[in-house]
Amino acid sequence: MRDRTVWIFRVVVLALLVVLAFRPSLDRWFFAPPAPRLIAPRADLTDLERSTITLFQRVSPSVVQVVGSRGDARAPFPDRSGGEGIQSGTGFIWDAAGHVVTNNHVVQGAAEVAIRLASGEVVRADILGLAPNYDLAVLRLASGSRVPPPLAIGRSAELQVGQSAFAIGNPFGLDQSLTTGVISALKRRLPSSEGREVADVIQTDAAINPGNSGGPLLDSAGRLIGVNTAIFSPSGTNAGIGFAIPVDVVNRIVPELIRRGRVPTPGIGIVAGDERLATQLGVEGVVVQTMPGSSAERAGLRGVDPVAGVIGDIIVGANGQTVRRLSDLTNELEAVGVGREIELSVMRDRRGRTVRAEVIDVNRP
Template sequence: MNRRYAIIAAAFAALLLVVTAVKVQHAPWTTPSARAVEQRGPLSEAERATIDIFERVSPSVVQVAVRSAATPVMGEEGQGGASGTGFVWDRDGHLVTNNHVVANGGEIAVRFASGEVARVDLIGTAPNYDLAVLRIRSVRELPPQVALGSSTDLKVGQSAFAIGNPFGLDQSMTSGIISALKRRLPTHGGREIANVIQTDAAINPGNSGGPLLDSAGRLIGVTTAIISPSGSNAGIGFAVPVDVVNRIVPELIRNGRVPTPGIGIVAASEDVSTRLGVQGVIVVRTAPGSPAEQAGIRGVNLSTGTVGDIITAVEGKPVRRLSDLTDALEQAGAGKTVRLTVKRDSDTRDINVGIIDIERS
């Protein structure tokens, strides 16, 4: 009897194994074939527009690599090299990038989106604007020049797109908005760039010198700096406005440098003006033989510590800080004459002062 039960139990167990195997074989999670691809609808209008911007502009964006004498590999960061971004400016082979990308000297090469590498020459630099111009030595066929926009009619909130090589990852595109306008950015030249564009489009090390574009794919700025405690993107990036770029780059192509317009004064810092409750530029002293001295502008009386002249306007436009004055002088240009409004004690008068290139005076 026990043997009979054992045979029945063994037969039942075998049947159970067969049934279980069949169920497992047909279970949905064991299907060996690939899943069917779900068809998507058409791309949205915004997506198509962004794709179009990248496809049109990215071929004109290059990776810039600089090798110093001590660097064994071109652009190997951390070993004396530097890398950044640049873009095609014209059909003559000129490229625009940041001055700080190429400032340390050395051999420079660029890599195009196609992968082609070309040697370039440094044509000119403008440290006061953090801009530099390169020229390709030889290349078979150039990508198109990036279309120019304007920075005068930009609005906070409009779309902005950056293409560059963050951390050496070439042909990277980021997007965001224009977060603020009319920022002021100190440069390595010791001055300030006026009307700088602030954007939250991700900008990281390696993006420097790349194009900032509007929704039409036009150049509206050249990315130049970020504010970040960690050194990576924190949503605050800056770009030199294209109207400044379009004024400076042709000068660099012609002469290799741009004049530094000035009138020959040393001005007090904004902190001093703020503490004294003064709105305008306090003249500390004038350079001997300078246009300011010749015009009779007076600096601080060092023996008594009393304030001398305060420049409050240029051509009737208010001057509240030094960058307002330098911006007005740069727009007028060296060799021109401007009308300054100067306050001395309780008297205010207008005087004409010539502008010179202070680096060559």
């Protein structure tokens, strides 16, 4: 009896081992469905999902890929292949006349530019105007091209930290990519390639990567609120900190580029000294170095004298607004405009005085 019990136990154990060893095959034989599985019903899309889908469907046809070639590089037109010297980014339709807005750094130095529309069609474009101080450029689609609808324009002055933000672009060449986030901060300062600073820059955590440059930053209504221009990332990829040029600046600069091909640079003919010099003196402001024959020199501003070791004037106010750094001054100069006068409050030998200077186009050819 005992031997029989042992024998039965061994058979059971062996059977269990066989079942375990062949379980995957048994599962397929006995449990795998012979036909496609039934689709499980789902609830309706949320209001947020529906609004985001609608926004993308409405706006994406107006977002394009911008590709430029430099020198002897072969631009990616239908009859050409890409190669070295190719630079690419994003742009968007500005108006019904076929003007496209993008970043200056996307097309700067390009000998030839191509635009790939959302439909996949590739058309040639001409560079109409560049504004390096604002990292903006305007292109014009070749005549006869089908022009998608322009984007609706919003106001960046109305933005609030925490409201939704949407970016559409071509990160790493992956076209028509949508990312979402919020406005993380306002009134950031962004250095431009020409040594000036763009003020009131928008910071967002909507993913912005290489290739998104020049693309639109949108509010929840699908209106343009900024032009994506840069990211802050040691690795070169998105780290949750992206920057966009505010649309209020774009809406002022783009018409000038369309009309003239360039944008006047308001100034008074000074070179700003190191901010640390003013800080060492216990004063917040812009240390002045005047250019010979400049509006600043004619107004009586005294610049730094490196030979005598004299600091000279420090601009601490403009038209009643406090000037703590160069961007504060350039903001007021742009608000006044070329051809008008600006009232400056300056500190000289720790005493305050007021001067009036003519605002000129410091980069006029």
